[in-house]
Amino acid sequence: MQRTTVDGVTVLWAPGPAPLSAALTFGCGARDESFRTIGVTHLIEHLAMSTLPRLHHEHNASVDLEVTRFTASGRPEQITAFLAAICAALSDLPLDRIRHEAGILTAEASSVTSPAAAFLLNQRFGARGPGLAPYVGPGYDRLSADAVRAHAAAYFTRGNAVLQLTGPPPEGLRLPLPEGRPPQRTTPAARTGASWDEAPIEGAAIALATPVGSPAAALGLALLEHRLTELARHRRGLSYVVQAESSLRDEHTLDTLLSLDCRPGQEAETAELLWQEALRLGRELPTEAELKDEIEGFRESYEDPRAVEAELDRAAAAQLFGLPPRDAAARLAALRAVVPEDVRACLARATAGAQLAVAPDVEPRLAAPDGRPLPRGACWEHGVLPAGEVFRPPLSARARYGAARRSRLVLTGDGVAEIDGDGRLHHIRFDEIVGLERDGEDRTLFGASGCLMELSPRKYSGCGKVIRAVDAAVPAGLAYEASALAPQDPEKT
Ligand SMILES: [Zn+2]
Ligand SMILES: [Zn+2]
Structure with missing residues (x-):
C-alpha cells in the first residue's frame, strides 16, 4: 500500500481491478453526534451530494457509526472532478437547502446499524456516542444551520480525511478541504457487568467488548459465529442468519454485536443458546483444529484479490482513529x-460484561458466569425510588388500569424519577438530560443513561409542576419543539 499527501489530505492507494475507485473517508459518524444533533452528519452528506451535476459514472455516499464516505468509480478525470466538487461543497455547504434535504432525509428513514445492534449499543452506552444509534432524535427539521456549520467545521476537514484509491492518484488531483485538526474524541461511559433485556427484535443478540486488533478476539468471535451457525441452523433448525456488526468504542476497545434470528416460538431457546455458547467459549478451551479452521477462513479472505478496498478501508480507519496499521501478512x-x-x-x-437482547415477551433462563440469574434492565438505574414530591395518575385511570395503579412520578431536588406501568424504575437527573422534547403541554425527557420519560398532565395529576421544574432546569440548547416531519413512533426511537 502506498501513502502520499494531496493538499494536506492523506492519500492511501493500492492497485486494484479497473475502473479506478475512490473513497474520500472522514472520521465522522453517527457516534460523533449528540442527542440534540442526531442526523447532522447525514444532512451534511446530503448537502454536499446535492451540489453535484448529473454524473454518468458510479458514485455514492454513506454514513455509518464511525465514518462518512464519498465514493466514486470511473475514469481518472471523472474521479478528479467528483472529488473536487465534493471538497468544494464541504468548504461551502449550501445551507439554504437544509429545509429541502430535511424532508428527503425524513422520508429516507435510514439507520446506521441493524435494530438489534442499535438496541445493544444503547443498552451499553445510553444516549451517548454509539448508543445514539436507535434514536430518531429531534428530527431533521430541528437541526439549525449553525449546528450544521459547527459540525462540518469540526469533522469535515483535511486533518480528519483520508482518500483511498485503487490506483495511483490521477493527474491534477486536488482535495481543497478546509483546514482543521483531528477531532478530540472522548470515550462514552459504558455500562459494566452482564445484563439482558427485551428488545424490539425477532431473535436474540449479544454485545461483546474486546481489545481492538486482538487476534484472540478475532478468532474467538469467528468461532462463536461458526458454532452458533452450526448449532442453530444445521442441528436444531432454530435460526437462519447469524449477523455480526462492530462498533469502535475508542482506540482500545471494539464492541461486537452478534445477532441470531429465529423461527416464531423459538425466541427463548435461541437466546439461551446464544448466551450458553458465548459462556462456553469463556470456560472451555477451543481445539487447535477449530482455531486452524478459522485462521484458514481469515487467510482466504485476506488473499482474495477483491480485498483491496477492504484493506484500504482498514488502513484509512487506522489512520483516522490512531490504530496501529497492520497489513494482511x-x-x-x-x-x-x-x-x-x-x-x-x-x-x-x-x-463478564456482555449485554444480551431478547425478543419481547419471552422469559429465557439466563445465568451470569457466576451462576446467579443475569440481571435484567435496559436502564442503568437499579436502586430504589428516591424521595421527593410524589405524583400519581388520575383517579379514573387508577380505577381502570393496573399499570396506572403501579405508576409513580417523583420530583426530587435534582431530577425526576418514575416507576412505570411495568413496575420499572427510571431516574433522570436534570444535569444528565440530553434532550427535552416539547409537544404542547407534554414533555418527553431523554436521559444520558438511556432513560426516557413522558410527562403529561393526562398521565400524572398535577404534572404541570414537574414540567415547569424541568423547563426551568434544562438548558435552552437541549430543548426543542417536536418535529413537524418525523414519523410518530410510540417509543420515540
Ligand atoms: Zn441519505
Ligand atoms: Zn429508564
Whole structure:
C-alpha cells in the first residue's frame, strides 16, 4: 500500500481491478453526534451530494457509526472532478437547502446499524456516542444551520480525511478541504457487568467488548459465529442468519454485536443458546483444529484479490482513529501465534460484561458466569425510588388500569424519577438530560443513561409542576419543539 499527501489530505492507494475507485473517508459518524444533533452528519452528506451535476459514472455516499464516505468509480478525470466538487461543497455547504434535504432525509428513514445492534449499543452506552444509534432524535427539521456549520467545521476537514484509491492518484488531483485538526474524541461511559433485556427484535443478540486488533478476539468471535451457525441452523433448525456488526468504542476497545434470528416460538431457546455458547467459549478451551479452521477462513479472505478496498478501508480507519496499521501478512502471523487459552481468556472477559437482547415477551433462563440469574434492565438505574414530591395518575385511570395503579412520578431536588406501568424504575437527573422534547403541554425527557420519560398532565395529576421544574432546569440548547416531519413512533426511537 502506498501513502502520499494531496493538499494536506492523506492519500492511501493500492492497485486494484479497473475502473479506478475512490473513497474520500472522514472520521465522522453517527457516534460523533449528540442527542440534540442526531442526523447532522447525514444532512451534511446530503448537502454536499446535492451540489453535484448529473454524473454518468458510479458514485455514492454513506454514513455509518464511525465514518462518512464519498465514493466514486470511473475514469481518472471523472474521479478528479467528483472529488473536487465534493471538497468544494464541504468548504461551502449550501445551507439554504437544509429545509429541502430535511424532508428527503425524513422520508429516507435510514439507520446506521441493524435494530438489534442499535438496541445493544444503547443498552451499553445510553444516549451517548454509539448508543445514539436507535434514536430518531429531534428530527431533521430541528437541526439549525449553525449546528450544521459547527459540525462540518469540526469533522469535515483535511486533518480528519483520508482518500483511498485503487490506483495511483490521477493527474491534477486536488482535495481543497478546509483546514482543521483531528477531532478530540472522548470515550462514552459504558455500562459494566452482564445484563439482558427485551428488545424490539425477532431473535436474540449479544454485545461483546474486546481489545481492538486482538487476534484472540478475532478468532474467538469467528468461532462463536461458526458454532452458533452450526448449532442453530444445521442441528436444531432454530435460526437462519447469524449477523455480526462492530462498533469502535475508542482506540482500545471494539464492541461486537452478534445477532441470531429465529423461527416464531423459538425466541427463548435461541437466546439461551446464544448466551450458553458465548459462556462456553469463556470456560472451555477451543481445539487447535477449530482455531486452524478459522485462521484458514481469515487467510482466504485476506488473499482474495477483491480485498483491496477492504484493506484500504482498514488502513484509512487506522489512520483516522490512531490504530496501529497492520497489513494482511502481519495480521495472519498474529492469528497463527494465538493459543487456545488466549481465546478462552478473551471470551471470559467479554462475557463478564456482555449485554444480551431478547425478543419481547419471552422469559429465557439466563445465568451470569457466576451462576446467579443475569440481571435484567435496559436502564442503568437499579436502586430504589428516591424521595421527593410524589405524583400519581388520575383517579379514573387508577380505577381502570393496573399499570396506572403501579405508576409513580417523583420530583426530587435534582431530577425526576418514575416507576412505570411495568413496575420499572427510571431516574433522570436534570444535569444528565440530553434532550427535552416539547409537544404542547407534554414533555418527553431523554436521559444520558438511556432513560426516557413522558410527562403529561393526562398521565400524572398535577404534572404541570414537574414540567415547569424541568423547563426551568434544562438548558435552552437541549430543548426543542417536536418535529413537524418525523414519523410518530410510540417509543420515540
Ligand atoms: Zn441519505
Ligand atoms: Zn429508564
